[in-house]
Amino acid sequence: MTAQKVLNLSDLEQDTAVRVVIDDVPIAVVLDSSGEVHAIGDTCTHGDVSLSEGFVEGDTLECWAHGSQFSLRSGRPLNLPAYEPVPVYVVTIDGDEILIDPTVTKEVN
Template identity: 45%
Template sequence: MSYTTVAHVTELNEDKPLAVDVNDDLSVALVLHHGRVYAIEDECSHGKVKLSDGDVEDSTIECYLHGSTFDLETGRPLNLPATTSVRVFPCRIEGEDVQIDVTTPTTDY
């Protein structure tokens, strides 16, 4: 695994997604939920809308435009209209840094 620092822990607020540009091709939503940090691709697989603009509840993040919710751990859509998973990435806290590993995303396609 190859972890990259993408944020500082002070930038995270419980259940408030934080949009982070990892590189030119990838943005993720970092979500602190029940004391755990998740990194999920920041684009709804249905409507190409930023998931970081959605609400977090019960270990899910909701696309605000059409209402699809995605499991924070697996990226799996839990309701229509989305039918395709989004990528999730291993995430850890090292000191004060939030780090993700973009080389080993997991999906449930």
């Protein structure tokens, strides 16, 4: 599969997550406070709720239901109750377009 346009960069507000679905894969797209665009799995690994409804702070996205914070860079939970990471997707910016391939995840250490 190739990367697909999901949003325009101009559609994103800083420190806010937007939910997109590509081929039945829910993804939270975030423009962080430093201007970097991130894409992580939109389903909390603890409570099966949408992370894009949560709160962005720095380079984390906090689940609104139970408070677990996930790193936007690695997908790892930074606190309990979640202990499983969410996938992190490669983001390509082409002009104003944000492109994501839901079959390509970042390798994080």
